[in-house]
Amino acid sequence: MTVSATAFPDIAPGGPVYRVLLIEDDEGDALLVEELLHDTGLRFELTTRTSLADSRADLTAAPFDCILLDLHLPDVSGTQAVTAVRSLAPHTAVIVLTGLSESQAGPDAMAAGAQDYLVKGTVEADLLRRTLSYAVYRSQTERAGAEAQAVRMRAEENARLERGLLPQPILDTSTVRVTSRYLPGRELALLGGDFLDVVECDDGLLRAVVGDVSGHGPDAAALGVCLRIAWRSLVLGGHRGPDLLHLMERILIAERGTHPLFATCALLTLDEKAGTATLHLAGHHEPLLTTPAGTVEVRAAHGIALGIAPDLCHWPATAIPLPDHGALTLYTDGLTEGHNGTVDGRLGVEGLLALIEQLPSADPAVHVDRLIKETHALNAGRHSDDLAVLRLDWGTG
Structure with a gap:
């Protein structure tokens, strides 16, 4: 009743x-x-x-x-x-x-x-x-x-877990400014499968990685953390280029178990004194180069994603001449695969570059935050993917 x-x-x-x-x-x-x-x-x-x-x-x-x-x-x-x-x-x-x-x-x-x-x-x-x-x-x-206690505990857990994907850069003498952002795509998720890191090695060169593990959920997140930690250990141990990617691929295959996961990643070595950068792409898209003349996508050779064809081991290097001052931005496809404000259209790299042209010049951190905000506004929640952005600025001092 x-x-x-x-x-x-x-x-x-x-x-x-x-x-x-x-x-x-x-x-x-x-x-x-x-x-x-x-x-x-x-x-x-x-x-x-x-x-x-x-x-x-x-x-x-x-x-x-x-x-x-x-x-x-x-x-x-x-x-x-x-x-x-x-x-x-x-x-x-x-x-x-x-x-x-x-x-x-x-x-x-x-x-x-x-x-x-x-x-x-x-x-x-x-x-x-x-x-x-x-x-x-x-x-x-x-x-x-x-509920407030649960939020506090979740925030604390989030901070602990995100340290695995957003570690403190190791910068000794480098004057390069590092700006990094990471956002999981799923609502209320703590982590996603994207990862990034930056270290200055004993040779004085700055090395960076941005990667994206296929899929979503805890398995992809765990593998992303594993690859990020492996990259830092291997690069500090002296491994470079294809050798480094080969070892990361072996770790991926061992850690993914029965899950059909693979990972794309971009390795970058920045030599500020020589004015060059060396890029290795493993199934990942090219970074963006910002100069006083504007922002363009770097043209680079491509290699296969990690875990797709383990016996191939083909990751060619691309040398990039750098201006006296500028920025390189590496990112995962969560920044470009969202909608462009229309019903069916995707933003893509061309849409991203057009959006960057419209943004006013600003502090690098402010610029990255504004860019992410604008892409999310255009997407309006219609596409969900993890997002990692790494921007390296040099010659600004």
Whole structure:
């Protein structure tokens, strides 16, 4: 039986509408509770059930603000009734209804998770109004506190996990300015499969990597972290170019197990003194070169993605002459595969370059943030992919 607040025309409009579930097998007691709710002056929607079994569908289908629970039901009784209801509706206020002879039943029920208790035969409308209002308020406060704690824990976990994908660059004497951004594509995801890193090696050259593991979810994220850590260890150990990519591919194959994952990546070696950069592409797209004349896509030779054809091992090098001051931007396809503001069109590299031309000159970090914001605005949530951006600026000092 369900009774709506609109069934009582003398109740003044305004104020919250309390969604109440009454679980009571005694028809007379259920009628008294209904009349008392009417006398409280509260606006409410009442659903009445006679057993826990009959209530399960209601508890899982629609949220309630408060559950009025008789402790002696045909299928469950005592604190077990409270525990069962709380397991089905952990964020709903529970007020138990006890008998006059059950002096300890109320406190025991509260210890089991109920917000409050009322003794049948002694309840007046004013007491019910105060008890119900306070129980709902307390339950909502507890829920808000739990959600805030979950957000804090998630933020802490996010910070710990993102250190695996966004490590601190190792820069000793280099004057190159490093700007990096990372955003997982899935809503509420902590990590995605993209990765990036920058280190200055003992030879004084700056080396960088940006990569993208196929797929989404924890397997892709774990493999991305693994490849990022492997890259840093191998490059600091002196491995370069095709040799470095071959070892990364071996690690990928060993770590992916039975999952058909592969990875694209771009390796960059920047020699600021010589004014050159060396690029190796493993299934990845070219970076962008920004000079005083504007931003263009670098023309470079391509090699195959890691894990696609392990025996091929073909990753040609491309030498890039650099101006006295400028920037190289490496990124994953989350920046270009989104929509361009139309129904079916994708942004692509041409759209990205056109967008960059429209952006005012700004600090590199501000520029990258503005670029990501604008691409997301054009996409309007229609395409979801992980995103990693690494910008290296030199000659600005």
